[in-house]
Amino acid sequence: MNSDQARVFIIDDESDVRAALSMLIRSIGLEVETFSNALDFLVSYRPQWSGCIVADIRMPGMSGLELQEKLNAMGADMPLIFISGHADVPTAVRAIQEGALDLLEKPFSDQRLLDKVQSAVRRDLERRAEIAVRGQLQQRYAALTPREREVMTAVVAGKMNKVTAHELNLSTRTVELHRANVMEKMQAGSLAELVRLAQMLELDESGPA
Structure with missing residues (x-):
């Protein structure tokens, strides 16, 4: 697995949802990695990964919000898109306040998700490019x-x-x-x-x- 290649990380406890989202996102040429729970993703996570995360906000064990909290504590800046079939307003507000890019309520259109994913991946690649440029400038300044x-x-x-x-x-x-x-x-x-x-x-x- 090429750690430099942008990918979409899908985290959902329902296998049929993971399969459907994977097929959809791969249809626009993006690589996909799937996880059945948030803890598995967190254990596997590497700072050099680029792309975005698409996660169910409510899952058994570690919830999407708990995952978001832990990623924030680690300083992980990968864009996060939540999906949910039953997100209440306080939950949605908290997710956005904590830095989630968006929260899509099921059922949502395929195109809406693809638009959000493409925007998130582009945003992450641009951010990482800026970090690389800044690092080069700091070396010159040093x-x-x-x-x-x-x-x-x-x-x-x-x-x-x-x-x-x-x-x-x-x-x-x-x-x-x-x-x-x-x-x-x-x-x-x-x-x-x-x-x-x-x-x-x-x-x-x-x-x-």
């Missing part, structure tokens, strides 16, 4: 010297080189050299791009968030 970081902070704050030179007790030429090094190491082709990268890193005067 390669800067302390002085280069000071200069970068000044540059993205819009300070002129001579002002930065005065504040850091450097020559303007030295600031220019540090600035050029920052642009190269951060792989920024322009000042606007450097500012954008700093925003992605959530830089403040003390460094990345």
